[in-house]
Amino acid sequence: MTFGPLVSGEWLAAHLDEVRVVDVRWYLDDRSGRAAFERGHIPGAVWLDIDADLSDDASPRQGRHPLPSPDRFAAALERAGIGPGQAVVAYDDAGGSIAARLWWLLHVLGEPVAVLDGGLDAWPGELSTSDGERPPVRRDRPPWPANRFVDAAQVAAALDTVIYDARTAERYARGDAAIDPRPGHVPGAQSAPWAGNLGPDGRFRPPGELRERFAAAADKPAIAYCGSGVTACHDLLAMEVAGIAGTALYPGSWSQWGADPARPAETS
Numbered sequence: 368m369t370f371g372p373l374v375s376g377e378w379l380a381a382h383l384d385e386v387r388v389v390d391v392r393w394y395l396d397d398r399s400g401r402a403a404f405e406r407g408h409i410p411g412a413v414w415l416d417i418d419a420d421l422s423d424d425a426s427p428r429q430g431r432h433p434l435p436s437p438d439r440f441a442a443a444l445e446r447a448g449i450g451p452g453q454a455v456v457a458y459d460d461a462g463g464s465i466a467a468r469l470w471w472l473l474h475v476l477g478e479p480v481a482v483l484d485g486g487l488d489a490w491p492g493e494l495s496t497s498d499g500e501r502p503p504v505r506r507d508r509p510p511w512p513a514n515r516f517v518d519a520a521q522v523a524a525a526l527d528t529v530i531y532d533a534r535t536a537e538r539y540a541r542g543d544a545a546i547d548p549r550p551g552h553v554p555g556a557q558s559a560p561w562a563g564n565l566g567p568d569g570r571f572r573p574p575g576e577l578r579e580r581f582a583a584a585a586d587k588p589a590i591a592y593c594g595s596g597v598t599a600c601h602d603l604l605a606m607e608v609a610g611i612a613g614t615a616l617y618p619g620s621w622s623q624w625g626a627d628p629a630r631p632a633e634t635s
Contacts, residue, residue: 370454371481372470372607373571376489379409379456384452388412389447391421391466393459393597396548407494409458409487413447413501417597421468427548430623431595432468434516437508440472448501451478458483458490462565467600471616475515475609482604485570505558516613517590519624522553525590529583531559533593533602534621540635546594548625551632553592557583561593561601577609584611592617592624 379388390412392400404414415421420443422432435443449455455473457466463482473480483489522530532539532552540557542550552558563580566572578585584606590608593599596618603614619625624630 372474372506372604373484374456375484376483376491379483380491383409383411384526386456387447389449389455389457389466390414391417391457391469392461393417393465401419403460405496405498409490410492410495410497412495413449413468413498415443415447415487417465417468418525419443421472422596424552425622427621428621430626432597432618432620432622434511434596434618437510439507441508445504445506446501447505448547449506450504451506453504454479454481456481456483458486460487462486462562462569462601463571463604464561464598464601467604467607468597471600471603475512476509487569487571515615517617519617519619519627519630522590522592522617522624523619523630525588527587529581529587529589530556531581531584531589531591531599531602532556532621533559533561533591533599535560535562539551542625542634547621549592549632551625552621553624554631554633556592556633559591559602561598561605564601564605571605571608574609577605578611581606581609581611584614588613588615590615590617592620594620595622596620 390404390408392403425431457469459465466482470482539552591599591602
């Protein structure tokens with residue numbers, strides 16, 4: 368089975384019984400992703416919560432979506448019936464910008480995982496409202512690989528490294544008072560809004576176009592961040608599609624960096 372990092376709706380329909388499908392819908396405006404799941408989801412899908420399952424508790428010191436502890440993440444996978452080596456397809460209804468978080472966490476652990484390209488709209492079949500039973504599973508708690516995550520001190524000290532900001536260009540330049548702790552971005556970071564990874568059809572651009580978009584990372588390590596460490600994973604997924612290696616996530620992102628007035632900020 369050729370698998371990942373993206374799959375089409377047609378591929379998923381043909382292989383539905385071979386993968387565990389995970390609905391990762393989440394909304395910044397406080398709509399309920401769980402309620403959206405219950406109204407209709409891909410048959411057999413389970414739902415995981417960005418806040419409770421794929422992040423530790425939020426704080427100004429750690430950011431809005433800190434990296435989950437290995438125990439919290441493994442426990443969430445166990446509840447979802449996702450055993451070690453189980454192929455996973457994650458989806459949302461936001462161009463993969465939320466599903467990419469689950470993709471990254473599983474990908475860096477060497478687990479088989481893909482994102483449904485085009486999200487829920489790409490699913491060619493009917494939706495389900497039933498929450499199927501999941502057999503119990505047990506997982507180990509491996510530590511997160513240190514080379515795939517960086518903290519604020521490592522970002523500040525990064526040399527000969529490309530830093531990408533996945534927020535909108537407006538938030539990169541001036542921030543959003545409703546979301547960001549203050550205006551600006553990490554000094555030296557390049558603006559690479561996650562939505563620019565998608566074509567007009569809402570699917571990821573071809574690998575060649577993504578290689579051009581992230582050309583600065585072709586021969587240098589790359590760090591991606593965003594507001595809280597979620598949509599940055601979309602840039603990391605795009606670089607994976609483009610065949611670019613040596614990437615890392617700054618989980619604290621601007622919600623952590625900008626909350627500390629001692630850390631510098633650029634505005635433009």
